[in-house]
Amino acid sequence: MKKFTAILLMLVMVLSLAACSSSTNSDSTTTKGDEKPIIGVTIYKYDDNFMSFVRRAIENFATDKASLEMNDSQNSQATQNDQVDTMISKGAKSLAINLVDPQAAATIVEKAKAADLPVVFFNKEPDASVLASYDKAWYVGTTSSESGVIQGEVIVNAWKAHPEWDRNGDGVMSYVLLKGEPGHPDAEARTKYAVDTIVAAGIQVQELELQTGMWDSAKAKELMDAWISKHGDAIEMVIANNDGMALGAIQSLNAAGYFEGDKFMPVVGVDAIPDALEQIKAGKMVGTVLNDAKNQGKATFELAYNVAMGKDPLDGTEWTLDDSKAVRVPYVAVTIDNIAFAEEAYK
Ligand code: GAL
Numbered sequence: 021m022k023k024f025t026a027i028l029l030m031l032v033m034v035l036s037l038a039a040c041s042s043s044t045n046s047d048s049t050t051t052k053g054d055e056k057p058i059i060g061v062t063i064y065k066y067d068d069n070f071m072s073f074v075r076r077a078i079e080n081f082a083t084d085k086a087s088l089e090m091n092d093s094q095n096s097q098a099t100q101n102d103q104v105d106t107m108i109s110k111g112a113k114s115l116a117i118n119l120v121d122p123q124a125a126a127t128i129v130e131k132a133k134a135a136d137l138p139v140v141f142f143n144k145e146p147d148a149s150v151l152a153s154y155d156k157a158w159y160v161g162t163t164s165s166e167s168g169v170i171q172g173e174v175i176v177n178a179w180k181a182h183p184e185w186d187r188n189g190d191g192v193m194s195y196v197l198l199k200g201e202p203g204h205p206d207a208e209a210r211t212k213y214a215v216d217t218i219v220a221a222g223i224q225v226q227e228l229e230l231q232t233g234m235w236d237s238a239k240a241k242e243l244m245d246a247w248i249s250k251h252g253d254a255i256e257m258v259i260a261n262n263d264g265m266a267l268g269a270i271q272s273l274n275a276a277g278y279f280e281g282d283k284f285m286p287v288v289g290v291d292a293i294p295d296a297l298e299q300i301k302a303g304k305m306v307g308t309v310l311n312d313a314k315n316q317g318k319a320t321f322e323l324a325y326n327v328a329m330g331k332d333p334l335d336g337t338e339w340t341l342d343d344s345k346a347v348r349v350p351y352v353a354v355t356i357d358n359i360a361f362a363e364e365a366y367k
Pocket residue numbers: 068069070071143144200204206235261262263264290291311
């Protein structure tokens with residue numbers, strides 16, 4: 021009887037051990053198979069036209085792979101700092117940060133470091149020294165100066181092909197320039213390199229106005245309204261740091277009777293957002309520069325996902341990192357001649 025009880029006891033033990041280990045197994049299978057890593061993402065503000073396309077691309081590439089904590093920082097760095105704290109406490113495995121203020125990168129790096137979390141900055145480039153200060157920090161964006169050079173080339177080609185745009189025939193291109201956010205690497209570089217490229221091509225220029233429209237259509241329209249009433253037809257070229265502002269300028273020009281009959285004003289932007297492509301097709305915009313939202317979103321997601329999974333940031337991707345740990349997606353000139361290519365890039 022004693023022997024029988026002992027065997028029974030042993031059997032119970034074995035069975036309960038088996039039950040226990042099988043439940044552990046099934047738990048770990050669930051974790052591995054179904055749970056996606058949480059990736060914390062911030063967009064500096066949702067109502068930025070170009071960034072809405074980058075956000076869409078990140079979301080599309082994340083489908084089935086990761087669970088995104090997507091935040092609108094509403095153009096407030098303080099809000100973004102709080103969002104980063106919240107994402108860390110919610111268990112994010114990596115951060116993808118579109119800074120509000122490019123100078124705030126060090127604060128974000130401090131937070132990421134303290135939590136031992138990798139961070140991928142995108143679109144607003146932090147100082148190289150900040151990226152270098154943390155081995156788990158990277159950047160996805162562009163080479164800002166390239167967009168200025170390409171925009172300058174688009175302007176040079178068009179200006180040379182249209183001598184009638186020099187309305188007063190003085191051999192000088194009198195321009196107004198709508199600048200993006202001051203201190204933003206893209207705004208600073210586009211402003212400098214677009215004009216430098218025009219001058220380097222041997223075209224004399226006169227700057228009638230240069231002010232910031234903060235990347236924003238409505239602000240650009242207000243500026244352009246004021247400039248048209250001040251300078252009228254003396255304006256011979258509108259250079260905008262982005263398409264959003266170029267579209268604002270076009271609204272103002274429409275209201276002032278441009279683009280009817282012989283009354284024309286050349287307007288050039290950067291981004292190649294779909295609304296700008298429509299204006300190129302309508303003959304109201306001379307050209308733009310493709311800022312590849314889809315590929316920047318793709319690279320941002322791929323790097324953030326890889327590092328969330330503990331892998332090398334470039335694992336299985338087509339990207340390369342430069343000396344400052346940055347992936348730089350190229351810009352491309354866009355005019356009516358290659359419009360279909362640009363339309364494809366934003367699909
Ligand atoms: C630029 C883009 C602008 C604006 C800005 C926001 O690259 O050309 O339209 O979106 O980023 O940081």
